Amino acid sequence: MNITIDGKPCVCEPGEYLLDVARRNRIVIPTLCHHDGLPGQGCCRVCIVEVEIRGRRNIVTSCVYPVERECAVFTDSDAVNQQRRVVLALLRSRAPEADRINRLCKLYKVPEYERFASKSGEKCILCGLCVKACQSLGTGAIAAMNRGVEKEVSTPYDKPSDDCVGCGSCAAVCPTGAIEVKEDAASRAIWNREFRLRICERCGQPAGTMEELELAARKSGAEPSALCGECRKKAVADAMAATYGV
Amino acid sequence: MAIPAISDQDFDRLTRAYPSDRRYALAVMQDMQRRYNYIPPEGLTALAEYLNCPVAELYSMATFYKALSLKPKGNHIIKVCDGTACHIRGSVNLLNGIMAALGIGPEETTEDGEFSLELVNCLGSCALAPVMVVDGVYYGKVTLESLPDIFNRLREGAAV
Ligand code: SF4
Ligand code: FES
Ligand code: FES
Numbered sequence: 227m228n229i230t231i232d233g234k235p236c237v238c239e240p241g242e243y244l245l246d247v248a249r250r251n252r253i254v255i256p257t258l259c260h261h262d263g264l265p266g267q268g269c270c271r272v273c274i275v276e277v278e279i280r281g282r283r284n285i286v287t288s289c290v291y292p293v294e295r296e297c298a299v300f301t302d303s304d305a306v307n308q309q310r311r312v313v314l315a316l317l318r319s320r321a322p323e324a325d326r327i328n329r330l331c332k333l334y335k336v337p338e339y340e341r342f343a344s345k346s347g348e349k350c351i352l353c354g355l356c357v358k359a360c361q362s363l364g365t366g367a368i369a370a371m372n373r374g375v376e377k378e379v380s381t382p383y384d385k386p387s388d389d390c391v392g393c394g395s396c397a398a399v400c401p402t403g404a405i406e407v408k409e410d411a412a413s414r415a416i417w418n419r420e421f422r423l424r425i426c427e428r429c430g431q432p433a434g435t436m437e438e439l440e441l442a443a444r445k446s447g448a449e450p451s452a453l454c455g456e457c458r459k460k461a462v463a464d465a466m467a468a469t470y471g472v
Numbered sequence: 473m474a475i476p477a478i479s480d481q482d483f484d485r486l487t488r489a490y491p492s493d494r495r496y497a498l499a500v501m502q503d504m505q506r507r508y509n510y511i512p513p514e515g516l517t518a519l520a521e522y523l524n525c526p527v528a529e530l531y532s533m534a535t536f537y538k539a540l541s542l543k544p545k546g547n548h549i550i551k552v553c554d555g556t557a558c559h560i561r562g563s564v565n566l567l568n569g570i571m572a573a574l575g576i577g578p579e580e581t582t583e584d585g586e587f588s589l590e591l592v593n594c595l596g597s598c599a600l601a602p603v604m605v606v607d608g609v610y611y612g613k614v615t616l617e618s619l620p621d622i623f624n625r626l627r628e629g630a631a632v
Contacts, residue, residue: 366526372535382531383513383542389526 231299244288244299245273255301256310256330258317258401259353260289264362269353270401271313272330276300285309311336319344321351324402349404352377356396356405365389365441368396368417379405381417391437392421426454428461478508478515486515487522494525497533501540509545546581546588548626553603555594561601567591569616570604573623586627 229236231253238247243265248255259270268290275288278298285305300306314331319342321327330336352370356379360368367390371380381387392414397405408415413422414435421435433439433454443450451458486503490496497519504515511534520527534540552570554563567578570589576582578591597603600612606626611618 361526366528369526369528369532371532382516382527387528389528 227293227296229293229297229299232301238293240294241292244275244277244286244291244293247293248275248288248299248301253301255288256333257289258326258330258351259355261355261359261399261401264355264358264399266290267353267355267358270317270351272310272317274306274310274313276303276306307334310334315339315342317351321345321348321402321404323347323349324351324404326402327351349402350379350400351402351404352379353401354379355399355401359395359399363391363393363395363441364445365391365393367391384418386419387417390417390419391441392416392419392435393438393441424450424452426457427452428457429454431456433457478512478518482507483515483518483522487519492522492524494523494529497523497525497530498537501530501534505540509547510541510543544581544585546586548586548607549588549590551590551592551595551605552578553593553595553597553601553605554591555598555601557594557598558601558603563602565616566602566604566614569619573619587623 227238227240229238229247231248231251234251234253236247236251245255245257245260255273255275257270257273259267260273261267268287271287273288274285276283276299277286277291278284278300279295283305288299288301311334314327314334314336317324317327318331318336319339322344354370357369360366367387368379368381371378371382381390394407394414394416397403397407397416405416409423409432411423411432412425413420414432415421421437423432424434424436424439425431426433431454433451434442436450439450453461486507487500490500500519500523501511504511504519508515516530516534517527520530523530531542534542550570552558552563552567554567571577574582574587574589576587576589578589581588595603595605595610597610597612600610602614604611604614606622611622
């Protein structure tokens with residue numbers, strides 16, 4: 227199937243998401259709540275673009291918009307830019323401390339809107355990526371608590387959670403750096419809980435928390451690894467080399 | 473107020489009617505709320521185990537639905553309507569009167585565990601404004617003067 231994005235001809239499969247097609251063709255569309263490994267959030271609306279089908283133009287959310295017929299896509303039209311500015315202004319008042327949003331605001335020349343009260347000190351935009359990441363690992367230690375203006379991501383009772391393994395996946399997927407992780411050579415603190423880090427037997431770098439290594443071991447049915455990810459790869463490569471004599 | 477601890481037998485009784493499937497989470501929590509006047513922490517943990525789902529997911533539900541509460545509610549639940557009609561007919565005065573009489577604000581519970589106060593929107597009985605509902609019983613055109621009497625009778629456990 228053939229479409230054009232900002233005038234550039236692009237080939238895609240029916241049903242492919244517009245954002246993926248654009249990225250493959252090196253066309254930049256800003257995103258916040260999109261993560262390749264956890265697709266489908268579609269809630270920040272920063273990734274909006276304009277799609278023209280048979281002369282009719284519509285604003286769509288590119289990260290969750292499946293391309294189904296031939297169309298012309300505009301990522302930089304006046305309508306897109308104007309609406310994206312409003313979206314960004316709203317996100318900025320929600321999370322004024324989020325650097326990435328502030329950078330996007332500068333890039334897209336978002337004016338100050340005084341009517342929007344801002345939530346001081348906040349970084350989280352409640353996109354839910356962190357919750358999804360935690361769920362997909364099978365831990366499910368965090369979730370969206372309360373509702374309306376009080377909604378927030380947290381652990382039950384805001385207390386250290388027994389389900390949490392301290393892997394930090396939530397913080398890794400968070401687009402705005404809203405989840406605090408403190409780490410030193412021997413321990414990692416996240417979600418009000420402190421975890422001891424296991425040190426890699428080969429290189430002496432932290433290999434992860436005891437709990438996350440145990441969880442990974444339970445899933446794979448092996449012993450908890452004494453090596454960090456890098457050294458594990460090397461160990462496998464060495465074993466291969468020894469076997470095949472290269 | 474003594475908060476009943478939730479024993480294994482209690483928990484079995486609560487979940488007996490429900491298969492171990494996540495979609496029954498809300499139903500069990502409603503039953504739990506009815507029985508204990510709140511969702512006890514150990515009930516939440518036991519339910520998570522029973523349904524094989526994370527505690528965080530249940531906690532999230534419990535904080536989302538207004539019908540569920542994580543703090544113990546009183547034996548009698550007073551709902552004061554602050555919908556448009558009741559508001560115009562002086563629900564604020566009524567609310568102030570109740571707050572003064574019981575010493576609690578909306579979403580709070582008296583120390584003796586007798587009363588919880590909730591502020592709600594239109595109860596569908598605007599003709600009776602200002603309306604208050606206690607334990608499901610409607611009181612219409614409530615006056616401040618009638619309050620002490622109502623509360624005393626409820627305290628004594630008399631049928632209303
Ligand atoms: S903490 Fe980050 S990932 Fe989680 S909801 Fe907030 S912004 Fe999204
Ligand atoms: S990136 Fe598409 S809606 Fe957030
Ligand atoms: S406004 Fe109170 S019953 Fe309708």
